[in-house]
Amino acid sequence: VQARYDEIRRAGSEVLVVTQARPDLLALFLRDHPLPCPIVGDPSRQAYREFGLGETRWRTFLRPGVLLRYLTLIFRGWKPRAPSRGEDVLQLGGDFVLDRNGRIVFAYRSTEPTDRPTVDEVLQAVREASGTV
C-alpha cells in the first residue's frame, strides 16, 4: 500500500494505519520508518474487536503456505522482528474501506498472518466509495 499511496489518494481516499503499539513505540517506529499516511495506536485493541478482527493460533505459523509466504518475504529483504512489548503476536490484521459517512463498504479480515487483500482490490473499493468508477 505504501508504494501505491499516491494512487489511493488520487482515487479520493485517505489511509489510516492502525497498530497495537503504544505512542512511545509508535514514535520510535516513525523515527526509523517515516510513513506518508497517519499511523495510530490501539493498545487496548478495542478497534480491532470493533472491526471484528480475531486471533490466529500458533500452529497456523507452521502451515506450509504461511511458511512459504514468510520465506518469500525474507528473500525479498524483509527482516522479521519480534513484536514490541504489549503487542499480541496472535492478533490478526485486516483492511477496510469506509465511505465518507463512515460505513464499511469493503472488509477483508485476515484468516492467517500473511493473508491480505491485493492493493487492486482495495483501490477498486475506494473508487466505488468515492464515485470515481
Added chain:
Amino acid sequence: MPRADLVFQQADGSAVALAAFAGRPLVVIFLRHLA
C-alpha cells in the same frame, strides 16, 4: 458500521477519533504488529 467515537493514540501521545477522518473515503489498515 464502526463507532465514530473510537479513539486512537498518536505517536505524540495525543488522541484522535475515527470521526476525525470522516468526510472522504478512508482505507483503514490494521497491522498485526509494528515489526
